[in-house]
Amino acid sequence: xxxxxxYVRKLFTVLKNExxxxxxRVVVVVFFLFLLLLPVFTNNQYTLRIFTLTCIxxxxxxxxxxxxxxxxxxxxxxxxxxxxxxYAAAMSNLHVHLPPWASIPLGGLVAVLAGLxxxxxxxxxRGTYLALTTLAFPIILMGFVFAFPDLTGGELxxxxxxxxxxxxxxxxxxxxxxxxxLCTIMWKITDSNTGIIFHAIREDELAVRASGxxxxxxxxxxxxxxxxxxxxxxxxxAHFMRIAGPSTLEVSMSFLVVIxxxxxxxxxxxGPVGAxxxxxxxxxxxxxxxxxxxxxxxxxxxxxxLYMPDGLFPWLRDKIETExxxxxxxxxxxxxxxxxxxxxLE
Amino acid sequence: xxxxxxxxxxxxxxxxGVALIYYATRPPEVVPTIKIGVIGPMQYVQGIGHWNGxxxxxxxxNAAGGIQVGEKKMNxxxxxxxxxxxxxxxxxxxxxxxxxxxxxxxFIVGGFxxxxxxxxxxxxxxxxxxxIGVGAAHNELCLRVAKDYDTYKYFFRGSPFNSSFLGRTSFxxxxxxxxxxxxxxxxxxxxxxxxxxxxMWTEPMIEAAEGVIPKMGMELVGVWRPSPIATDVTAxxxxxxRSGAHIIFTVFSSSVGIPFARQAGxxxxxxxxxxxNVEAQKDGFSQAxxxxxxxxxxxxxxCRSVEYNELTKPFVDGYxxxxxxxxxxxxxxxxxxxxxxxxxxxxxGTLDADALVAIxxxxxxxxxxxxxxxxxxxxxxxxxELRWGPGYxxxxxxxxxxxxxxxxxxxxxxxxxxxxxxxxxxxxxxKIPPWVVDAYKQ
Numbered sequence: 001x002x003x004x005x006x007y008v009r010k011l012f013t014v015l016k017n018e019x020x021x022x023x024x025r026v027v028v029v030v031f032f033l034f035l036l037l038l039p040v041f042t043n044n045q046y047t048l049r050i051f052t053l054t055c056i057x058x059x060x061x062x063x064x065x066x067x068x069x070x071x072x073x074x075x076x077x078x079x080x081x082x083x084x085x086x087y088a089a090a091m092s093n094l095h096v097h098l099p100p101w102a103s104i105p106l107g108g109l110v111a112v113l114a115g116l117x118x119x120x121x122x123x124x125x126r127g128t129y130l131a132l133t134t135l136a137f138p139i140i141l142m143g144f145v146f147a148f149p150d151l152t153g154g155e156l157x158x159x160x161x162x163x164x165x166x167x168x169x170x171x172x173x174x175x176x177x178x179x180x181x182l183c184t185i186m187w188k189i190t191d192s193n194t195g196i197i198f199h200a201i202r203e204d205e206l207a208v209r210a211s212g213x214x215x216x217x218x219x220x221x222x223x224x225x226x227x228x229x230x231x232x233x234x235x236x237x238a239h240f241m242r243i244a245g246p247s248t249l250e251v252s253m254s255f256l257v258v259i260x261x262x263x264x265x266x267x268x269x270x271g272p273v274g275a276x277x278x279x280x281x282x283x284x285x286x287x288x289x290x291x292x293x294x295x296x297x298x299x300x301x302x303x304x305x306l307y308m309p310d311g312l313f314p315w316l317r318d319k320i321e322t323e324x325x326x327x328x329x330x331x332x333x334x335x336x337x338x339x340x341x342x343x344x345l346e
Numbered sequence: 347x348x349x350x351x352x353x354x355x356x357x358x359x360x361x362x363g364v365a366l367i368y369y370a371t372r373p374p375e376v377v378p379t380i381k382i383g384v385i386g387p388m389q390y391v392q393g394i395g396h397w398n399g400x401x402x403x404x405x406x407x408n409a410a411g412g413i414q415v416g417e418k419k420m421n422x423x424x425x426x427x428x429x430x431x432x433x434x435x436x437x438x439x440x441x442x443x444x445x446x447x448x449x450x451x452x453f454i455v456g457g458f459x460x461x462x463x464x465x466x467x468x469x470x471x472x473x474x475x476x477x478i479g480v481g482a483a484h485n486e487l488c489l490r491v492a493k494d495y496d497t498y499k500y501f502f503r504g505s506p507f508n509s510s511f512l513g514r515t516s517f518x519x520x521x522x523x524x525x526x527x528x529x530x531x532x533x534x535x536x537x538x539x540x541x542x543x544x545x546m547w548t549e550p551m552i553e554a555a556e557g558v559i560p561k562m563g564m565e566l567v568g569v570w571r572p573s574p575i576a577t578d579v580t581a582x583x584x585x586x587x588r589s590g591a592h593i594i595f596t597v598f599s600s601s602v603g604i605p606f607a608r609q610a611g612x613x614x615x616x617x618x619x620x621x622x623n624v625e626a627q628k629d630g631f632s633q634a635x636x637x638x639x640x641x642x643x644x645x646x647x648x649c650r651s652v653e654y655n656e657l658t659k660p661f662v663d664g665y666x667x668x669x670x671x672x673x674x675x676x677x678x679x680x681x682x683x684x685x686x687x688x689x690x691x692x693x694x695g696t697l698d699a700d701a702l703v704a705i706x707x708x709x710x711x712x713x714x715x716x717x718x719x720x721x722x723x724x725x726x727x728x729x730x731e732l733r734w735g736p737g738y739x740x741x742x743x744x745x746x747x748x749x750x751x752x753x754x755x756x757x758x759x760x761x762x763x764x765x766x767x768x769x770x771x772x773x774x775x776x777k778i779p780p781w782v783v784d785a786y787k788q
Binding site for chain 2: 044045046049050053149155156157159160241242243245246247252283284287290291293
């Protein structure tokens with residue numbers, strides 16, 4: 001009993017001293033509670049479907065940010081990892097009868113392999129050249145899909161895949177839980193020493209190499225990690241939609257990921273995740289105005305990027321929080337002195 | 347004495363006022379309706395066809411008093427859903443889920459791109475909603491019914507008939523035109539060039555054509571694969587001209603059908619075009635090809651001057667009058683609602699999907715494009731696949747003649763030697779382009 005009381009008291013202390021002091025952390029807690037309690041307030045299958053797909057695409061967008069936002073390896077063909085993950089999960093489920101809990105991680109691992117295959121020839125390229133080369137890979141894979149229709153289902157794709165779970169609520173909780181877990185892992189990676197090297201490679205690769213770091217290895221690692229998370233998203237998508245088709249490899253899918261990440265703010269992880277949670281349901285909400293749905297969506301994007309070029313979430317965060325010039329700790333914008341070192345924030 | 351009188355008058359006024367306000371603002375009497383979801387790419391010609399056909403059917407049924415469901419009459423209420431399926435498959439499935447869960451439709455008609463229709467079909471089946479597919483031709487949609495009847499029995503094919511039958515019909519058109527060419531121009535052996543757009547769906551057609559053409563006693567001189575969005579195909583046309591082909595068997599569903607026909611007309615290529623050219627099915631084809639598309643032939647479902655039966659003319663004329671264009675096969679949502687769903691509901695006296703499936707899968711009924719019956723597979727399992735052939739659905743072979751779309755097939759067509767001849771009202775003879783006649787008469 002004392003132990004429980006201790007942990008409850010610790011929880012309150014953490015909440016009081018670490019969470020409530022910063023609006024961004026409060027938002028994360030509220031967001032977590034919202035996702036956790038959503039099925040309690042609505043049992044609507046359509047709503048749960050939208051949020052399940054939102055969670056899947058959030059993993060995908062965050063995985064792009066890990067590679068392109070943090071490491072600066074601009075990838076315009078991220079649909080490759082997603083498609084590879086989807087096809088690998090679908091094929092292993094349909095042909096080898098692996099259950100979803102095995103086929104989805106397998107999809108992630110096959111996508112890691114795809115990351116290696118792309119990463120190795122692309123290591124010599126930078127900037128626009130890298131972006132254009134990566135753009136070609138999903139198109140190449142699509143050619144492979146059409147060339148071996150007996151294996152890949154051709155233009156129809158592979159259908160009749162097993163569901164993740166029979167109930168929509170269970171599906172939702174599994175996907176939402178995985179989204180939280182995987183995004184936290186990605187965020188932790190970017191906050192680790194490896195993440196710092198990723199950052200450094202983006203800012204000045206030559207300087208990093210001059211410091212004795214094997215940048216090739218780290219760039220390959222970024223490709224593989226990003227591929228793994230995107231592959232997991234692909235596997236989840238295939239099992240949720242019960243189809244893995246050429247549409248998972250389409251150029252539009254690659255660009256959608258870039259749009260989400262840029263809208264939310266690159267090199268943040270939370271930015272692309274938040275962007276998907278705004279843009280994907282927004283596109284559904286705009287169904288009431290079908291003829292102008294895409295136009296309205298484009299207008300929202302343009303307005304946001306015009307006034308918030310670094311993305312929506314870094315802009316919002318800068319409005320509600322300030323960074324202490326001395327200790328670099330973030331404080332709520334209304335404070336005049338830092339909550340840690342008492343330095344003046346004005 | 348005056349005070350009570352005033353009070354009574356005030357009370358009466360208040361009561362009358364409240365009654366009037368209540369009467370004026372009372373919720374309207376809820377009229378029970380049958381909700382039908384119409385799903386398709388609504389920003390494209392295919393989706394517009396879906397919606398136009400469905401609205402025409404709903405308006406006609408409602409004007410006639412609605413559908414008799416047991417004791418009561420119910421009107422049809424249509425719900426439009428833009429699947430956006432050409433661009434985004436996820437969008438298409440969301441639209442389907444929304445139709446069923448939020449709009450609470452009773453039935454669904456539409457769908458076009460097979461890759462999108464497959465997951466849409468899954469959602470409809472999970473919710474036990476009857477889904478009549480109008481647009482996607484792939485066999486897999488109906489094979490699923492036979493493979494897992496209990497799950498997929500709520501799916502029926504509405505239009506067109508499946509891709510195998512579409513291919514077979516195109517080869518019959520090819521054979522018909524070849525026979526006319528052979529007879530008229532005394533050509534001992536007809537040479538055929540295949541021109542198919544570089545798209546996945548054309549692969550089985552090409553493969554089949556390569557096998558079938560020699561068996562039909564013709565010589566295959568080559569296969570040309572222009573891009574689906576090519577704007578200049580003079581290189582392919584010149585090569586076809588050099589190959590000595592008498593017939594070009596076209597397999598086009600994209601915009602390449604327009605430049606191909608226009609440039610063939612401009613270059614006066616001495617080969618006739620027959621096969622599938624979706625652009626040539628549209629009313630604006632003649633204008634789009636600057637009238638150079640004359641004599642191009644293609645497979646089609648409707649033609650203004652042709653009557654399959656007594657239902658064709660009222661439908662086609664009514665559609666043309668209302669929407670200013672000839673209906674395409676996606677407008678067969680009209681058929682799905684008016685001739686499949688409505689009579690089945692009236693017969694069953696219920697909206698219960700299982701009861702309706704039991705009636706519809708065994709039904710045989712006339713539609714504006716022929717007669718509908720649903721096929722079973724070799725083991726006797728229900729496929730919910732449309733029967734093709736004489737007396738049932740055949741489609742048409744149409745040709746542009748002097749700026750008008752005319753139908754030349756079926757003209758005294760016999761599916762097998764012992765079968766009766768089939769000719770629809772309004773069929774005209776096939777015309778060989780004069781420059782082709784000149785080229786081979788020399």
